[in-house]
Amino acid sequence: MNYYEVNFNYESAIEPSVVSDILAAELGEIGFESFTETADGLQAYIQDKLYSEPALQEKLKDFPLPEVVIHYTCTPIESKDWNEEWEKNYFKPIRIGQECIIRASFHPNEPGYTYNIIIDPKMAFGTGNHATTFLMIQEMLQLNLQGKELLDMGCGTAVLAILARLRGAGRVVAIDIDEWAYNNALENIRLNHTEDIQVALGGAEQIARFGQFDYVFANINRNILLNDICRYVPCMKPGAYLFMSGFYKEDIPVIQAECEKNELIYHSFHEKDNWVAVKVSKPENI
Numbered sequence: 057m058n059y060y061e062v063n064f065n066y067e068s069a070i071e072p073s074v075v076s077d078i079l080a081a082e083l084g085e086i087g088f089e090s091f092t093e094t095a096d097g098l099q100a101y102i103q104d105k106l107y108s109e110p111a112l113q114e115k116l117k118d119f120p121l122p123e124v125v126i127h128y129t130c131t132p133i134e135s136k137d138w139n140e141e142w143e144k145n146y147f148k149p150i151r152i153g154q155e156c157i158i159r160a161s162f163h164p165n166e167p168g169y170t171y172n173i174i175i176d177p178k179m180a181f182g183t184g185n186h187a188t189t190f191l192m193i194q195e196m197l198q199l200n201l202q203g204k205e206l207l208d209m210g211c212g213t214a215v216l217a218i219l220a221r222l223r224g225a226g227r228v229v230a231i232d233i234d235e236w237a238y239n240n241a242l243e244n245i246r247l248n249h250t251e252d253i254q255v256a257l258g259g260a261e262q263i264a265r266f267g268q269f270d271y272v273f274a275n276i277n278r279n280i281l282l283n284d285i286c287r288y289v290p291c292m293k294p295g296a297y298l299f300m301s302g303f304y305k306e307d308i309p310v311i312q313a314e315c316e317k318n319e320l321i322y323h324s325f326h327e328k329d330n331w332v333a334v335k336v337s338k339p340e341n342i
């Protein structure tokens with residue numbers, strides 16, 4: 057899969073990080089999936105097949121801060137170069153208290169964590185945005201997963217599925233729509249000796265064949281979740297919990313409304329760097 061790297065910079069009196077936050081949210085709506093703040097702007101990545109110059113121009117024309125002038129340059133990049141670049145420069149170990157560390161095999165070993173997960177990230181970390189993975193792991197560490205059935209939707213590296221299995225979940229299924237992610241998930245599952253995790257390539261249409269779950273984790277993005285929440289509900293057992301991330305705090309009302317439209321009960325959210333993870337559940341009597 058090939059990508060475009062688009063570098064944005066601004067002419068503005070407003071703090072660049074404030075502009076970048078808003079710009080990243082806007083770009084997410086037209087298919088951009090990975091963002092890194094730079095000194096004077098934002099670097100964003102989008103699959104070449106999703107890139108549309110008119111859609112980008114339109115977004116910039118309607119940008120919510122009209123006083124900001126945004127310039128950009130766009131460069132096509134090959135998957136392989138991007139992987140290597142990303143792995144070396146952007147993938148840092150994720151530490152969640154003293155309980156869990158997620159690191160690549162090229163990082164030095166750090167003993168002392170209950171769960172020490174090794175992943176070979178390739179480009180399957182999805183957005184490369186650690187905050188959402190961190191939030192989902194934090195949620196998972198609160199749960200007693202012993203013997204439970206869990207679905208990791210949009211599994212990327214399968215880090216959530218692997219942690220669930222290490223924490224005693226009985227049956228774990230990991231699904232991702234991206235072939236790189238699917239292959240990378242299989243690789244990481246082997247690396248962490250959790251081979252009984254089932255992995256499938258595809259989107260929400262894949263879920264039905266795996267039956268129902270006690271827990272569904274879906275760290276994807278706002279628009280995919282809005283579209284697919286209704287398709288997650290049938291795979292949730294009565295009383296099952298759904299955790300979702302990959303969107304900003306300001307997106308909670310629209311996600312909550314979609315959940316309630318599907319008779320899910322909204323419980324709570326946690327936030328990191330303006331990203332959130334929300335927790336909802338299916339009523340016991342459905």
Ligand SMILES: C[S@@+](CC[C@H](N)C(=O)[O-])C[C@H]1O[C@@H](n2cnc3c(N)ncnc32)[C@H](O)[C@@H]1O
Binds near residue numbers: 237
């Ligand atoms: C933000 S990453 C999350 C990766 C991992 N679960 C984590 O928490 O770090 C989102 C993943 O969702 C996948 N994805 C995007 N759209 C999807 C869809 N409609 N169905 C399933 N997976 C999807 C992407 O390929 C990507 O690997």
